[in-house]
Amino acid sequence: MSNDTFIELSEVSKTYPTETFAGVKAVTTSIPKGKVVAIVGESGSGKSTMLKLIYGLLSPDEGMVLFKGEAILGPAEKLIPGHDSMKMVTQDFSLNTYAKVYENVASMLPNTDLKYKEEKSWAVMRFLRIDHLHNKRVSDLSGGEQQRVAIARAIITEPEVLLMDEPFSQVDTPLKTHLRADIRRLSHDLGITVILVSHDPVDGLSLADEIVVLNKGQVVESGSPEQLYNQPQNVYTAKLLADCNILKKEEAVKLGLRPLKDTVAIYPEWVELKRSWTSKSFILIDSFFKGNYEELLLERDHIRLRAINFHINHYKKGAAVPVVLDRFLEFYQTT
Numbered sequence: 023m024s025n026d027t028f029i030e031l032s033e034v035s036k037t038y039p040t041e042t043f044a045g046v047k048a049v050t051t052s053i054p055k056g057k058v059v060a061i062v063g064e065s066g067s068g069k070s071t072m073l074k075l076i077y078g079l080l081s082p083d084e085g086m087v088l089f090k091g092e093a094i095l096g097p098a099e100k101l102i103p104g105h106d107s108m109k110m111v112t113q114d115f116s117l118n119t120y121a122k123v124y125e126n127v128a129s130m131l132p133n134t135d136l137k138y139k140e141e142k143s144w145a146v147m148r149f150l151r152i153d154h155l156h157n158k159r160v161s162d163l164s165g166g167e168q169q170r171v172a173i174a175r176a177i178i179t180e181p182e183v184l185l186m187d188e189p190f191s192q193v194d195t196p197l198k199t200h201l202r203a204d205i206r207r208l209s210h211d212l213g214i215t216v217i218l219v220s221h222d223p224v225d226g227l228s229l230a231d232e233i234v235v236l237n238k239g240q241v242v243e244s245g246s247p248e249q250l251y252n253q254p255q256n257v258y259t260a261k262l263l264a265d266c267n268i269l270k271k272e273e274a275v276k277l278g279l280r281p282l283k284d285t286v287a288i289y290p291e292w293v294e295l296k297r298s299w300t301s302k303s304f305i306l307i308d309s310f311f312k313g314n315y316e317e318l319l320l321e322r323d324h325i326r327l328r329a330i331n332f333h334i335n336h337y338k339k340g341a342a343v344p345v346v347l348d349r350f351l352e353f354y355q356t357t
């Protein structure tokens with residue numbers, strides 16, 4: 023392990039005292055500087071545990087967590103837990119809800135230079151577009167606004183790393199887009215390395231430069247969103263990131279595919295719907311309106327597939343839908 027790497031986890035394991043299974047197990051991965059990294063995985067896969075190990079809120083039972091080549095001190099070795107060059111925004115935001123926005127943000131800086139304190143507080147509030155709320159009490163803000171105040175408090179001291187646990191949990195869909203853009207600006211404009219945990223992998227796909235996939239406390243793979251979406255090495259990743267159709271080899275063969283491995287994954291957008299006759303017709307079981315498209319549930323030989331259809335209401339329930347299948351992923355694992 024070289025000294026010029028940024029954050030490195032090497033064979034890190036952590037089992038909680040009351041548990042028999044490890045929260046994380048033999049995790050080895052590295053986090054590059056200045057990037058947005060999303061840790062994704064099913065509930066209980068160890069995402070929050072990994073975040074706490076990086077921040078120093080937990081000590082590993084085995085292995086090492088290094089920040090710029092130095093071991094991160096755990097709670098037993100540090101009076102105030104948490105690494106000095108990092109800040110963590112938790113789901114509860116830890117704000118003083120009775121105080122105003124400006125006070126919440128400015129109180130993170132010492133009173134040694136009042137001019138700097140005031141200028142910096144305004145700059146950070148402007149960066150996160152909460153300057154117009156400066157005089158409002160935090161208790162009167164929406165969840166999305168409180169989230170931005172929590173981020174402002176975290177970045178005002180210019181940390182090198184910002185850790186975010188489920189940053190989108192209290193934000194509705196339109197605000198998510200703004201918050202994603204804000205998080206990207208933290209890394210791209212300010213150079214902060216952002217490590218976030220999300221139970222919704224779509225957040226990771228649309229925002230992160232790199233994704234780390236956890237399953238049962240272990241890193242199953244990591245890479246860019248495009249790489250993991252288009253060429254996942256595990257059926258777990260394909261299911262997690264794409265909500266894809268999973269077929270056994272025999273089922274895929276019945277549908278005319280020629281897989282070599284045990285499990286086949288077909289993304290709904292790869293189920294090609296044709297307007298004219300094809301040798302493969304499916305029966306439309308149901309359709310689900312999704313706004314600018316509908317999701318079709320199709321069946322043939324007792325095998326069901328979900329497909330995406332942009333010509334809403336073109337197919338009626340019970341009708342034959344001509345389909346072409348020529349793109350699929352295949353895996354040796356069955357789950």
Ligand SMILES: Nc1ncnc2c1ncn2[C@@H]1O[C@H](COP(=O)(O)OP(=O)(O)OP(=O)(O)O)[C@@H](O)[C@H]1O
Nearest residue numbers: 038040041045064065066067068069070071072221
């Ligand atoms: N304080 C704790 N004490 C005992 N077990 C814990 C504790 N925190 C987490 N665990 C266990 O460790 C495992 C990993 O939990 P963790 O919270 O890291 O997962 P997660 O992927 O963040 O889950 P979620 O998405 O549900 O928040 C789980 O089995 C969980 O029950």
